[in-house]
Amino acid sequence: MRLEADRRFAVPVREGFDYITDQRNWPEYWPGFVRLEPGSRWSEPGDVTRIVIRALRREVPMELTLHRFEPPWLVEYVTTQPGLPDMRHERHFVAAGESLHYRVAVEFAPRGLYDRVIVRAAIARALARTIANLDEALVR
Numbered sequence: 001m002r003l004e005a006d007r008r009f010a011v012p013v014r015e016g017f018d019y020i021t022d023q024r025n026w027p028e029y030w031p032g033f034v035r036l037e038p039g040s041r042w043s044e045p046g047d048v049t050r051i052v053i054r055a056l057r058r059e060v061p062m063e064l065t066l067h068r069f070e071p072p073w074l075v076e077y078v079t080t081q082p083g084l085p086d087m088r089h090e091r092h093f094v095a096a097g098e099s100l101h102y103r104v105a106v107e108f109a110p111r112g113l114y115d116r117v118i119v120r121a122a123i124a125r126a127l128a129r130t131i132a133n134l135d136e137a138l139v140r
Contacts, residue, residue, distance in 0.1 A: 003058040005127040009138045016100035017072035029133035
């Protein structure tokens with residue numbers, strides 16, 4: 001199952017990439033962000049970041065393993081979290097004139113009806129909220 005969302009932002013590609021991939025900014029736009037765990041790294045393939053988010057009415061630890069980090073165009077990573085399927089994430093940064101066309105995608109293999117309905121809906125909401133939060137953060 002694959003879900004996507006995209007938006008154009010009135011910032012240059014590099015500025016958008018740098019803002020979105022800087023962990024210090026994650027609390028500003030990441031839905032349900034609670035905290036970044038000590039020792040987390042996020043700049044080259046193989047780096048692992050551990051965060052805690054609020055999802056489905058509870059705090060959920062999430063581990064992100066970076067697979068591709070190609071500034072300022074592409075980020076790919078896999079997340080694991082207890083009770084949910086592993087998810088593959090893509091972040092695409094494309095120049096659209098002087099603007100950034102940002103596309104996010106999440107892909108996972110549903111394990112059953114719960115994943116097909118509840119998890120899918122939660123991911124769709126998180127993608128929409130991420131885009132809306134970035135829309136506010138990137139206009140400052």
